[in-house]
Amino acid sequence: MIASLNNIATKARSVFGFEREEAAVLKPQIELGSGGGLLRRKRIKVAILALLFGVVSAAIELPLPAEDMYRAVRAHLRLRPMPQDIAVVKIDDKTLRAFGGQDPGRVSDSRVVDILIASGVRKVIFDRAHADRESPEADAVFADMLRRQKGKVWLGVSPDFEIGIQQVTDLKPLDQFQQEAALAAMNGLGSPFALSVSFPTYVKVDSKTHRSISATLADYTGPETTFRPDYAFNIETLPTFRYVDVLNGDVPDEALRGKSVIISYTYEKSNDFFRLPLQNGYVPGSYFHVMGAHTLKRGVPVDLLWLPAMALAVLAIAAQAFTGSRSRRILALVALGLMAAPLVLDEFNINVDIMPALLALLAAGIGFQRINRKYFSSDVDAMTTTALSSDKPDEERDVYALKIANLSEISEDWSAREVGEFVNTLISYVKGPSEVGDVAFERDILVWLAPRMDTTELDRHADGLALMLKTAISYEWQSSTSTPSLGIDTNHDLPVALRIKKAMQAADEAAGRGLRFIINDAAHLEARNNRLELIRVLEQGLRERSISVAYQPKIDLASGRIVGAETLIRWQPDGREYVNPLDLVLAAEAGDRINELTLVVMEAALIEGKQAIALDPRFKLAVNMSAKSLSDTHLLFDIMTLLGRFDFPPENLTLELTETAKLDDDRIAPQIAALKARGICLSIDDFGTGESNLEYIEKLPSSELKIDRRFVQHMATSDESRAVVRATIEIAHSLGKVVVAEGVEDHATAAALRAMGCDQAQGYLFSRAIVMPELLAMMGGGRNAIYG
Structure with missing residues (x-):
């Protein structure tokens, strides 16, 4: 689908003469990637x-x-059994109860060490310093044990360290014990929230270097470093024995032989407990030393x-x-x-x-x-207008906005991807041969900046681009309703951000008025300001009912009689110049007051029209109305109310549908049926232009058809116009409709129309728009409108 649309676009460029090298010659090449540059800077x-x-x-x-x-999670995923060569002898609650709630003394420690060594234990490490004195006898027994088991027993030591602003002094065994035993550092460093701990391999105390408990258990001789124990060892598989059971000989030698043992406090109220995430909550500190030892045995951890x-x-x-x-x-x-x-x-x-x-x-x-989110469209791979906006003016570029009418309707069956492809293909069209930079997309509007052009070249360029896109879209999607409309801002002294808004407004306005493009220059701004002023004045005219009307007679071409009249607006706000009726209607539509204007005009016409009906009961009064208004039930109810209030016969009223919109609203059909049921006549105005074509004849059961003045006035000089008029009359008569020709200004045209069988005509040949007393005078005088 997209590939064929690209081919259509290429052909359309050739058909409409839309090769942009000419535009590129007008201005030197300039950097257009302002949106991309902005986004690049913001990304950096x-x-x-x-x-x-x-x-x-x-x-x-x-x-x-x-x-x-996360380390704990990874460790839990790798959880493995603890090697069995290191065991913990626990001074637990049962041991404390056996000692009457007191810590075991040094005599008991000596006996336990002797039992462990006799059972074949390789080394015994105390996770405590033995820094306090007991009785001389007990200390002597312990020192003697250390002397006998020299090289097999290590006592705990801890250097000076700080906890916040608190200075903690070193902790070391009594001098008499240091002379007989090696020392192993007990200290470690916990992390915030106690989720991990790290140990040194070596510690200095009194200028002497000692291995940590983990390094001692692992027989580590490598370099000095700090490491984290691997938590992947399952502490539930760690060999543990109660201190009191070892002391009482209740642990078999086979369970201890060949192991290294760490003796530590594990009773419930001990402060030597730390968190082990995802395993058993809080566990004794000695368990971490064991995990550290097994970690070192696997190799020195490398911390990158x-x-x-x-x-x-x-x-x-x-x-x-x-x-x-x-x-x-x-x-x-x-x-x-x-x-x-x-x-x-x-x-x-x-x-x-x-x-x-x-x-x-x-x-x-x-x-x-x-x-x-800020600079890109959510559904399409394109920037938003914010990316192109700038608070600075840009004298070298014009700002373009392209609106695709009814995009939501033609794309309602598309996937998000297809919508994106469609928009991105349109972006590739407007970029052309690289003179256009970044293109933004917002709602149903594309926005971009391109090199500045002079007025003549800009008109041709905009017209060619709009026609090219319309041809491509109509061919590929078979959609005549999705007409592209351009808004172009050339106010180069204004900030780009403001110009983008003005270009988008111009594109919306062009789409609403059925135009291919609007150039938002000084002249357009003046016209817009005039229209806004007209809207303001219109509000006052509607409130005061000061809007007056005039009537242009409709003439029966066969007899020359006045058979009806079209109601036209004639308004001089505050006594100033007459307002152009078309400008007034456009202002009313822009201000969403068209229905109220219709009712004001109809009220004035019904009041005066009864006088014409009194002279000729067959007289038909025509009032213009937007075809879109047919879907407004409130407006039709108000029209019926006016007919009843002024006792105006519905069969003497004709509604001339002037809007060029398509009759697609499902609510219109029952409204038309209701009008026909009440005898109100419908007329298709300006036939042959806009959407007022054969489709209207099919969808709208009208009783009258009015040929647009552009065809009528060119009958004398254009064979094509004459053929269109003749064909229209024949088609309308075949469908039983009355044909009215607008814009008749000379006798030759009137005679030609009568010869073709046209039923009625109106125009300057017969009369300009006149007030009701003048119309009544013409009707009452019995004057032949054609021959006088």
């Missing part, structure tokens, strides 16, 4: 702000809780931080900004890739922080979407 601005947002959020660790939570992910986000956002694509698919694909990559990298102990990059992508996506 969005990209920069989004990336800055991502970098700043990374610097202040704004998305760290989300990062930690947020830089690699942000680099990908930079590339994606830059591509989106510079390609100008409305789709955010690039951003979405990169975001999905960033979320999927850590699932693979986690298996290789590689960490990448992705949340700052995702925040940057999200911010960019929102920013680009706001640009799309």
Whole structure:
């Protein structure tokens, strides 16, 4: 469909002489992509702000809780059993009850260590410092145990650290214990909301370096670093034994042999509990040390931080900004890739922080979407007029607006894609050979800017473009109602944004008046201002009923008698010059007062028309009415009310339908039937022009047909006009209609019409529009209107 329309457009350009190289010669080549340039600048601005947002959020660790939570989710997806070579000996609530609610003493600790070593345990690590003194005897027993098990026991130590503004001093075993045992650092660093923890591999205390508990359990000898334990180990599979059970010999040697053991507090009220997301809620700190040890055994974790992910986000956002694509698919694909990559990298102990990059992508996506909503049409791949608007004048370009009448009607059976193809094809037409830049689409109007032309060339250009598009649309879509109408603004000293509005208004006006184009220049502005003033004055005339009428007689060509008259408006507002009736009707239509004007005219005509009927009961009074008004039940009710009020016979009233609209409204048929039932006659006015053609004869059961004056006045000089008049008379008579010729100005034309069988005529040959007393005088005098 679209391809064939392109072919039609190419042919139409040739038929109408619409090759634009001539226009290009008139003005030098200028940059027309103002809309594209504006959008590019705004996209770049969005990209920069989004990336800055991502970098700043990374610097202040704004998305760290989300990062930690996503790590926990990934870990949960990879959940695996805990290796069995490290165990925890728990000082739990049952152990405390066995010791009367007190912590086990150093004598018990010594016995437990001896039992563990005797059972084949490789190493024993206390997750506490033994920094406080007990009794000299107990301390001596413990020191002796450390001496006997030297190289197999580690005691906890913690360096100085700060919590906010609070300074916490170091925590270390008694000197007599430090001389006999190795030390292992207990400290770790928690993240906001306690969603993750990180451990150092080495810690310095008193200028001495000690491995952390995790590094000690893992026999780690690598470089100094800080790492996060891998939460993918299922703590429910961690080997654990109660302190009191080990002390009482209730744990078999086979369960302990070959393991490394960490002794720690796990009773309910201990403060050594931390959150483990998505597993068991809060768990003892020693469990994290075990997970850290297993993490180090797999290899030293590599933390790439947020830089690699942000680099990908930079590339994606830059591509989106510079390609100008409305789709955010690039951003979405990169975001999905960033979320999927850590699932693979986690298996290789590689960490990448992705949340700052995702925040940057999200911010960019929102920013680009706001640009799309503001500067692009929702249904069509085209800009909105906002993209072309500017507060500055543009002396080098004219502003065009193209309205496609009834676009919603012809496209009601189309899919959104087909509508988009149709509009985009129209855009390709108006762009021509590249002198037109960006084209915007809003509602049913296309808007663009093109090189400035002089008045003569602009008229030819606009007419050719409108005809080309009408031919193409009519051929492809078989739609004669979808007439394109152009509005062109040439007020180059005004801001472009205002000129776009004026061009769109001109396009709407052209469509409403059935014109191919309107150039919104100084002359048009003056005419529009005059029309607005006329609308204002009309309001006063309608209120005061000061609008008067005159009558142009209708003559029976066979006898020369006056058989009727057409009511015409004659109005001098405030005693000034007479208003052109056509201008008055257009003003009334523009101000949505046409029905009220019709009733005012009809009221005056019915009051005076009764005098003519008194002289000739067959006299028919004609009043003009818009065909569109036939769908207004209120207007027809008011007409019936007027007929009853003034006791005017309905059969003596003829409604001349002057509107050039098509009779497509389903409400019109019953209204016409109601008029016919009451005896009111209908006449098709200006036959042969606009929409008043054979289709009207078919759809409108009229009793009269009036031939337009343009054909009648050219009968003497145009064989075509004479043929049209003759054919019209024959067709109307074959359908039983009375034929009236308008605009008869000489005896030769009247004689020719009578020879063709035309029934009636009106025009300056017989009389201009006159007031009712003059018409009554002509009727009462018995004068032959043709021969005097």
